Amino acid sequence: xxxxxxxxxxxxxxxxxxxxxxxxxxxxxxxxxxxxxxxxxxxxxxxxxxxxxxxxxxxxxxxxxxxxxxxxxxxxxxxxxxxxxxxxxxxxxxxxxxxxxxxxxxxxxxxxxxxxxxxxxxxxxxxxxxxxxxxxxxxxxxxxxxxx
Numbered sequence: 001x002x003x004x005x006x007x008x009x010x011x012x013x014x015x016x017x018x019x020x021x022x023x024x025x026x027x028x029x030x031x032x033x034x035x036x037x038x039x040x041x042x043x044x045x046x047x048x049x050x051x052x053x054x055x056x057x058x059x060x061x062x063x064x065x066x067x068x069x070x071x072x073x074x075x076x077x078x079x080x081x082x083x084x085x086x087x088x089x090x091x092x093x094x095x096x097x098x099x100x101x102x103x104x105x106x107x108x109x110x111x112x113x114x115x116x117x118x119x120x121x122x123x124x125x126x127x128x129x130x131x132x133x134x135x136x137x138x139x140x141x142x143x144x145x146x147x148x
Contacts, residue, residue: 019072025079027063035095041147047139054119054130058085061092106148113137
């Protein structure tokens with residue numbers, strides 16, 4: 001029994017080391033495009049900071065990667081979450097959306113924030129700095145209601 005457990009642990013360790021060589025996508029671009037949400041609606045700096053801090057990691061082309069994201073399989077899971085987030089809403093490409101899609105996204109953003117669904121609670125476990133307080137929520141919702 002000890003022999004089987006020892007072999008299992010060795011194989012597991014080799015697999016863990018081996019997956020570290022899986023190349024990871026990098027969701028980081030040097031230039032902020034003109035289609036970025038902040039330019040489409042001339043978003044005030046204080047709101048840009050809130051969005052960058054609480055939304056842009058998953059919903060833009062610029063993710064700030066924490067130290068643990070360089071460890072596989074954590075990075076694979078993060079890349080998958082970022083890919084899903086960008087499929088749903090990409091602030092970096094917001095200006096490329098049709099007018100109808102922009103209106104729908106603005107409505108959806110408002111709903112998600114009002115219901116406390118965004119940022120995701122699972123994201124906030126490791127990123128408490130992304131928590132949005134009531135004053136920030138009010139500022140964001142006020143701005144979104146102006147541009148809708």
